[in-house]
Amino acid sequence: MYLFRLALASLSNRRFTAFLTVLAIALSACLLLAVERVRTEAKASFASTISGTDLVVGARSGSVNLLLYSVFRIGNATNNIRWDSYTQLAENPKVKWAIPLSLGDSHRGYRVLGTNQAYFEHYHYGRNQALKLSEGKPFEDIYDVVLGAEVAEALHYKLGDHIVLAHGVSTISLVEHGDKPFTVVGILARTGTPVDRTLHISLEGMEALHVDWQNGAPARGEGKISAEQARQLDLTPKAITAVLLGLNSKVATFGLQRAINEYRGEPLMAILPGVALQELWSLMGTAEQALFIVSLFVVLTGLIGMLTAILTSLNERRREMAILRSVGARPWHIFSLLVAEAFALALAGVVSGLALLYVAIAIAQAPVQAYYGLYLPLEWPSRYEWTLLGGILIAALLMGCVPAWRAYRQSLADGLSVRL
Known part of the structure; x- marks a missing residue:
């Protein structure tokens, strides 16, 4: 213990150099832990986005692409699914429930999802947790909208507010559906998934927005249809983006998947969410x-x-070592002193790095969740993170043996007379 106190006193005498060394170790340890924390939480966040869904069906493309745009609201569909194909899937005796998804519009950078009541009844996330409303109720009218928790918080919306949706999914849109405003009737409880960053409307509402559109552009003049006029029309969708399916029996999953992939009506693709998620992580593994x-x-x-x-x-410090030898210190005391200094520097760096990590998480937690949908909890380090920190300390001890061995050899040779 006295050697450790002596090491601290020696470092205090060289405090500026020691401070810079501790700072370098602290920053590197903080970066290592931050990368590990982000990687772990991103993986957990992705895995908890959807639960209880047996198959995701969309236009034929890649399985990862289908998973990204249908579940994570990332990217766009290569094509749509005809409504009659959806009805055949929903009426299949093996299917317990079906959730239609229609994407393509946005509001101030947040995606708009057209769906039906089955979404609020059967969509689950995390450990089979159902969606819950923190305020209001699910949509009933054509022009009702239910907001995700993050949308409501970031844009400061409350029940009864009127909002205008925009065509396309860019943050700034030049084409808005200003003639058909929607009313906020519900706000979902926070889930930590893309649901929080989504505005939910009915399929009829999505159809009403585009009922007077032709060739990808809004109608002008006499061809324009008002919000009230749209109510009188048949607003059954002609096409949707994707379908989430829950089956009566897990045994039927692979058989139905094969049947959908071989469907002759149009090119469709059915994927298992878990398998597609593993494929996604394998693609990201190299970068990770x-x-x-x-x-x-x-x-x-x-x-x-x-x-x-x-x-x-x-x-x-050769004179310092010689003086220590003169008062009875043995060569192994000199060796231990240098190792103790290295350990003290590494320990101070690790503790400072851990503190720096928590300060950074506390500051960045809200914006990271708002902009990237990634929740970084302020929790005690995991066993793996403790292992990483322990590895840093062990590496510091091993590196400390190099100068310690040199000091050991010098203390044997120098004695009391030192050449300056």
């Missing part, structure tokens, strides 16, 4: 590992900086 390796090299750089600082000071 590369980022982790870069973080490890940053930590290594910080430890090498510590090693350099101690080695650089050795020649200046």
Whole structure:
């Protein structure tokens, strides 16, 4: 213990160099933990987005692309599904429930989803948790809209507010459906999934928005249909974007998937959400590992900086080592002193890095969740994170043995007379 106190006193005498070394280790440890925390939470967030859905059906494309635009609201569909194909799927005796999804519009950068009441009844997330309304009720009228928690919070909407939806999915749209405003009738409880960043309207409401559109552009003059006139029309959709299916029996999943993939009416594709999610993570695995390796090299750089600082000071401290030898210190005491200094620097860096991580999470938690939908909890480090921190300390001890061995050899040779 006295050696550790002596090491701290020595570092205090070189406080500026010690501070820079601790700062370098702290920043590298913080980066390593931040990368690991983001990776873990992103994976958990993706995995908890959808639960209890057996098949996702969309136009034939890639399984990852279908999963991204139908569940995560990322990207766009290559094509739509005809309404009669959806009705055949919904009426299949193997299907317990079907949730139609219609995408394509937005509001101030947030996606608009057209669906029906089955969405609020059967869509589950996390560990089979159902959607709940924190305020209001599900949509009933054509021009009702139910907001995700993040949309309501970020845009400061409340029940009864009127909003105008825009065509397309860009943050700034030049074409708005200003003649058909929607009224906020419900706000969903927070889920930590893309549901929070979505505005939900009925399929009829989605159809009403585009009932007077021709060739991808709104009608002008006499061809324009008002909101009240649209109510009198048949607003059954002609096409939708995707369908979520829940089956009566899990045994029938693969058989129905094969039947959908071989459907002759139009090119369709059915995927299992879990399998597609694993494929997504396998595609991202290389980038994920590369980022982790870069973080490890940053930590290594910080430890090498510590090693350099101690080695650089050795020649200046030869008189100090000689004086310690004169008062009875043995060579192994000198060795232990240098190792203790390296450990103290690494320990201070790790603790500071951990504190820096929590400060960064506390500051960035809200904006990261708002803009990226990623929730970073302020929780105690996981076992794996403790392992990483322990690895940093062990690496620091091993590196500390290099200057310690040199000091050990010098203390044997120098004695009391030091050449300056």
